[in-house]
Amino acid sequence: MRVQGRNDLHTHSSVSDGTETPAELVAAAHAAGLSAFAITDHDSTAGWSEAIAAARATGIGLLPGMELSTRHGWSSVHLLGYLFDPADPSIVAETQRIRSDRFTRAAAMVERIGHDYALEWDDVLAQATEGATIGRPHIADALIARGHAQDRGEAFATILHWRAGYFEPHYAPEPLEGVRLVRAAGGVPVLAHPGVSRERVPAEDYLAKLVDAGLFGLEVRHRDNSDGGVRRLLELAEKFGLEITGSSDYHGTGKLNRLGENTTAPDVVERLIQSASGTPPILPGG
Ligand code: AMP
Ligand code: ZN
Ligand code: FE
Ligand code: FE
Numbered sequence: 001m002r003v004q005g006r007n008d009l010h011t012h013s014s015v016s017d018g019t020e021t022p023a024e025l026v027a028a029a030h031a032a033g034l035s036a037f038a039i040t041d042h043d044s045t046a047g048w049s050e051a052i053a054a055a056r057a058t059g060i061g062l063l064p065g066m067e068l069s070t071r072h073g074w075s076s077v078h079l080l081g082y083l084f085d086p087a088d089p090s091i092v093a094e095t096q097r098i099r100s101d102r103f104t105r106a107a108a109m110v111e112r113i114g115h116d117y118a119l120e121w122d123d124v125l126a127q128a129t130e131g132a133t134i135g136r137p138h139i140a141d142a143l144i145a146r147g148h149a150q151d152r153g154e155a156f157a158t159i160l161h162w163r164a165g166y167f168e169p170h171y172a173p174e175p176l177e178g179v180r181l182v183r184a185a186g187g188v189p190v191l192a193h194p195g196v197s198r199e200r201v202p203a204e205d206y207l208a209k210l211v212d213a214g215l216f217g218l219e220v221r222h223r224d225n226s227d228g229g230v231r232r233l234l235e236l237a238e239k240f241g242l243e244i245t246g247s248s249d250y251h252g253t254g255k256l257n258r259l260g261e262n263t264t265a266p267d268v269v270e271r272l273i274q275s276a277s278g279t280p281p282i283l284p285g286g
Helices: 022-031 048-058 089-113 121-125 136-145 152-157 175-184 204-212 227-240 266-275
Strands: 007-011 036-042 061-072 075-082 188-191 217-221 243-246
Touching (some): 007 022, 007 075, 007 266, 022 036, 022 048, 036 075, 048 061, 061 089, 061 175, 061 266, 075 175, 089 121, 089 136, 089 175, 121 136, 136 152, 175 188, 175 204, 188 266, 204 227, 217 227, 227 243, 243 266
Parallel strands (some): 007 036, 036 061, 188 217, 217 243
Antiparallel strands (some): 061 075, 075 188
């Protein structure tokens, strides 16, 4: 077996709402003693080439991936996709559509917030790198820069909360469509943090459809999953033969999550790699 040690399968760079460039993220993952990790920016693969080059240079293992925004009814559902073909036309078109609508949606939120707080669209653009997937975290950073919040956590608990009156949803495909897209591009889909509460764990009949479409696993070990959610996820993983992953969801200084705080067992990473055909991983040691 070539995969060993500690493997963290969910991290973000400045290509979305993390605070480190892909190369800096690789350096941080290496410094944290990880054997391998996955870069999973929201709705974008723009960080892959920089991360791959940096991983080859340091010898850390890398699984290029993405956290795809999907939506089921009113619930936002995040789907991790690993080792798919980043040039797959359907993936390219769908992520482009999501990123574009995220941009429009963030501008609409800032317009609303601007009626009550000193905040302009340029404040938000100043917080994001060129071409980054825009999200509420960038609005949070702009609110912090303007002195309206101390940190992202406070901004999310107040002005950016969906109940605060400024929230606007953005376009996202159904989770089932996301699973199909990732598999059709040779990738491996895993539901991200699906146990925030027991009530928010996907219903069994819907999960069965995702499994039929090729769902590989559930991100059970994640700080946002509740104890009740984890117990339910473990039951469902057993019932459907799903793999169990764990990860940090590191966002640099944007969140408290630390690299390697949760990890995925090496044999699960091995099977994930075996299940993929879109993009090869960078194995530890080059
Ligand atoms: P959005 O997808 O634009 O609605 O923003 C949601 C994203 O914000 C999530 O994917 C998280 O990465 C981030 N996020 C959510 N809650 C918080 C929080 N309390 N503090 C920092 N970041 C958060
Ligand atoms: Zn994020
Ligand atoms: Fe997420
Ligand atoms: Fe994430």
